[in-house]
Amino acid sequence: MKYILFFITFVLLTACTEKQSDGIDANAVQGAPVVIASNYPLYFFTQKIAGDVIDVRFPEIDGDPAMWAPGGQQSADLQKADLLILNGAGYESWLAFTTLPGGQLLDTTTNVQAMLLPIENEAIHQHGPAGKHSHEGTAFTTWLDPQLAIEQARSIMQGLSQLEPKQAGLFNTNFEELKLQLGQLDQSLAQAFSRLGDQPIIFSHPVYQYLQHRYRINGRSMHWEPEVEPGTKEWIGFGNLLREHPATLMLWEASPIDSVKNKLEQLGVVSMEFNPAGNLPDQGNYFSVMNQNVIRLNLLLSEASEQTK
Amino acid sequence: MKGALLLGWRYLAHHRLKTVVLLASVTLMMFLPSATRLLVADSAKALTARAEQTPLLIGAKGSELELVLNALYFHSGRPPEIPHQLLDEIDETGLASPIPLNTRFQTRGAPIVGTNLDYFSFRKLQLSDGRMMGLLGECVVGVNVARSLQVGVGDSLVSSPETVFDLAGVYPLKMNIVGVLESSASADDDAVFVDIRTTWVIQGLGHGHQDLQEATAGSAVLNRSKESITANASLVQYNEITTENVREFHFHGDTTGFPLSAVIAVPANEKDSTLLRGRFQEGTIGGQLVIPGQVLGELLNTVFTVQNYVILGMAMLSLATVAVITLVFLLSQQLRRGEFYTLKRMGASRGFVATLVASELGFVLLGSLLLATLMTWVARTYATEILLTFMTL
Structure with a gap:
């Protein structure tokens, strides 16, 4: 009986709305397909592979893209992309609360799950206005291992080829060129870090796991920010760490403030910037930033070597 | 308009109550079955379209x-x-x-x-x-x-x-x-x-x-x-x-x-x-x-069966209405014998009188048809608004 009542209601409500029906057409995509990347390395790789065929974009992010979260309007902008290139490995924590079209998401680390590094027992902490966070879960700065970066680039090439099948040949050629360059970067980094040997070093922040793993670096991580002066508790902790891990080199995401740099030097630790290139650089590109990292490391190690002599 | 048609029109205009009752009866007789069929057909179409799209x-x-x-x-x-x-x-x-x-x-x-x-x-x-x-x-x-x-x-x-x-x-x-x-x-x-x-x-x-x-x-x-x-x-x-x-x-x-x-x-x-x-x-x-199309098809079959029974009932009511209207006309002719006699004495032919009676019936049927069409159009176009108005009163 309730179905008949439903039908009667439906009759009265729908019979006359038919006139209001509008012809609805899907929005036609004009011009090149739009692809948005969630961090700078992916943006750079996509640009290299896509050439001029694809409109590659990267959101304007102030700070570390790993700590970024889109607002409502930014999410709506992301929805309009033909393809969203994600780092994966838990990098885009904002996926948990944004509404995005599932079919347009490309997780570049899906095919390399076995190569991802787990992180355990990480403390929750906060720096700047980005909010509290923990690095527990999976290490996400994957591109610092150029071999992983190659796999991510391969995933991008495949995603773009599905988006624009006619350009698959061009994408493949560009990918091979990028692969070659990443391979050269891998060699440069391997040569530089091989000079460290088993010498202990300290990382300012737990973002260098893949670098450490790839080049077998004897490193330990702090939770320090370049622009923040550590408190007494942190310095005591650092002293304790130095006793069990006598490092003379500390890698930072950016050059630390002078007071910290000087205090570290007093403790016999030299600070060096190793920019992970997560965000758009002020100058240059991904390879120039990485090559500067290599040059700085080589220079520092050469100086240290000369001093030892 | 002149002659028998004018006289027929004037007769209906003079006997307003009778004309209104006749118009209402014939209009409803025409409107209800057609509106029911159309509304059910429209709704079935809308229901089926959404179901078949899924x-x-x-x-x-x-x-x-x-x-x-x-x-x-x-x-x-x-x-x-x-x-x-x-x-x-x-x-x-x-x-x-x-x-x-x-x-x-x-x-x-x-x-x-x-x-x-x-x-x-x-x-x-x-x-x-x-x-x-x-x-x-x-x-x-x-x-x-x-x-x-x-x-x-x-x-x-x-x-x-x-x-x-x-x-x-x-x-x-x-x-x-x-x-x-x-x-x-x-x-x-x-x-x-x-x-x-x-x-x-x-x-x-x-x-x-x-x-x-x-x-x-x-x-x-x-x-x-x-x-x-x-x-x-x-x-x-x-x-x-x-x-x-x-x-x-x-x-x-x-x-x-x-x-x-x-x-x-x-x-x-x-x-x-x-x-x-x-x-x-x-x-x-x-x-x-x-x-969904199959499931709703079964529901619609039931609805159409019910609709056929409703329309059959309406058809029987319509027959009764036609019989009553016929009776009203026949009785009306009896009451108007003096009027027809006067017309004949004034020189009107039998054909003129027949045209007069037919025109009265024609005006009623034509008026009812127009009203029924208008009501059907209103029902199909503004039913939602009318329904919402009644619901919010």
Whole structure:
């Protein structure tokens, strides 16, 4: 009986709305397909592979893209992309609360799950206005291992080829060129870090796991920010760490403030910037930033070597 | 107009009450069967169109019709639930694109439909104002909801509690309206759309609250250990999701077990559709799969049978009306014998008198036909507005 009542209601409500029906057409995509990347390395790789065929974009992010979260309007902008290139490995924590079209998401680390590094027992902490966070879960700065970066680039090439099948040949050629360059970067980094040997070093922040793993670096991580002066508790902790891990080199995401740099030097630790290139650089590109990292490391190690002599 | 026609017209105009009764009787006799048939046909067409646009529907085992009415028209009470895992299983088959639906909740009488963005492209829904929901807690409203509740972009809606007396139940969630849909002349015009995860927040499966690790949360902490922190009932939970607190929202438990009311499965072709139906028949995948067009076809067959009985009844009433009208005319002729005699004495022929009587009948039939046509047009065009006017009186 309730179905008949439903039908009667439906009759009265729908019979006359038919006139209001509008012809609805899907929005036609004009011009090149739009692809948005969630961090700078992916943006750079996509640009290299896509050439001029694809409109590659990267959101304007102030700070570390790993700590970024889109607002409502930014999410709506992301929805309009033909393809969203994600780092994966838990990098885009904002996926948990944004509404995005599932079919347009490309997780570049899906095919390399076995190569991802787990992180355990990480403390929750906060720096700047980005909010509290923990690095527990999976290490996400994957591109610092150029071999992983190659796999991510391969995933991008495949995603773009599905988006624009006619350009698959061009994408493949560009990918091979990028692969070659990443391979050269891998060699440069391997040569530089091989000079460290088993010498202990300290990382300012737990973002260098893949670098450490790839080049077998004897490193330990702090939770320090370049622009923040550590408190007494942190310095005591650092002293304790130095006793069990006598490092003379500390890698930072950016050059630390002078007071910290000087205090570290007093403790016999030299600070060096190793920019992970997560965000758009002020100058240059991904390879120039990485090559500067290599040059700085080589220079520092050469100086240290000369001093030892 | 002159001669017999003018006299017939003047006669009807003079005997207004009789004319009005005749017009009303004949008009209703013409209007009711045709309007019933047309309205049922229009509604059946609209129902079938939406059902046929939905290739496959998956839900909990039970009433097929209830599943279809709930998933397509967001009608009927609390639907039986299926786990979200079922959607993943359908997706993994690669035979269809699954679109989730959760229609359990309401806001100010309008159904809240939890889904994903694929639903909008699948139903070809377009925005008339604002944008699509981008974050948890944002909603997009159908055009009728915007009109009847007098809300638009920038306003908010609060989810209705399921039971008034459920004091320990979930907190109502304030949802921000970020878009209004264009009219689609379908049930989507009467719904409020949110991300599927927003419905889980409404259900209490996910929530946001003050950080228990902060010192200010001291009074809300029941027990604190190295492994976990247990909060007491005084813990402040957010009843609105904003860009400031959205990161504090989280889900408890395994989301693969979270509820859906139905899944729309869109296979790429007939072969995939058949293969997917086979998987459900084999029982490889749980739940039940129905073809909405077939299920509604069965309902419509019943409705058409009822309609035929109604029209048969109306036809019998019409025959009775025709008999009464004939009787009225015959009796009227008897009463007008003196009038006809006078006309003959004035030189009018028998044909003139016959034309006079026929014109009176013709005017009544023509007037009734025009009125019945007008009423049918009004009923088809403005029935919703008329109905809403009566309902709000």
